[in-house]
Amino acid sequence: MDDITTQTARPKRATSLPPRWIIRGFWVGHRALLRAxxxxxxxxAPAPGGRFGMLRLRTLGRRSGQEREAVIGYAEDGANIVTLAMNGWGAAEPAWLLNLRAHPEAHVDLVGGETRRVRAREATGDERDRLWALIDGYEGYGDLEAMPALRGTPTAVVVLEPAD
Structure with a gap:
């Protein structure tokens, strides 16, 4: 027998989340890095088959009406930007999603100083399934089979369409 047929499969590790303060600290640090x-x-920019992209999303606060910023991962689907509305895989919806539900018009800042006006919507049905598979083709989101189960609620797939 050759080595390939005698190897045993590795057991899967249990999926768990790091403590909330680590996730929060990472995002606060990321925004500070952008400012600095x-x-x-x-x-x-996203690299198909590689890492997802990182952008800054600027929304209007649903209650305050003031500009809010979030740094999120994304993929591209033609002219559209696609992302998962997760809060570090925690159970609560991210504030930026709640803001977009109240005020779908937003801006995204991309690498190279590009800014786009976008309009947000949540994908459903076959489109959601297709976009989920698209995002699953990128590294960095974690185990897209196991991690969403930790949330307890479905993870929204958000499409940011050009508003022009």
Whole structure:
């Protein structure tokens, strides 16, 4: 027998989340890095088959009406930007999603200083399934079979369409 046929499959590790303060600290640090470097470090374009992209999403607060920022991962689907509305895989919906539900018009800042006006909507049905599979083709989101189960609620797939 050759080595390939005698190897045993590795057991799967249990999926768990890091403590909330670690996730929160990472995102606070990421926004600070963007500010400190004038956006030269911290934003990235997606690389199909590689890492997802990173963008800054600027929304209007649903209650305050003031501009809010979030740094999120994304993939591209033609002219659209696609992301998962997760809060570090925690159970609560991210504030930026709640803001977009109240005010779908937003801006995204991309690598290279590009800014786009976008309009948000949540994908459903076959489109959601297709976009979920698209996102699953990128590294960095974690185990897209196991991680969403930790939330207890479905994870929204958000499409940011050009508003022009």
């Amino acid at each position: 470097t004038g956006d030269r470090v911290g934003l990235a």
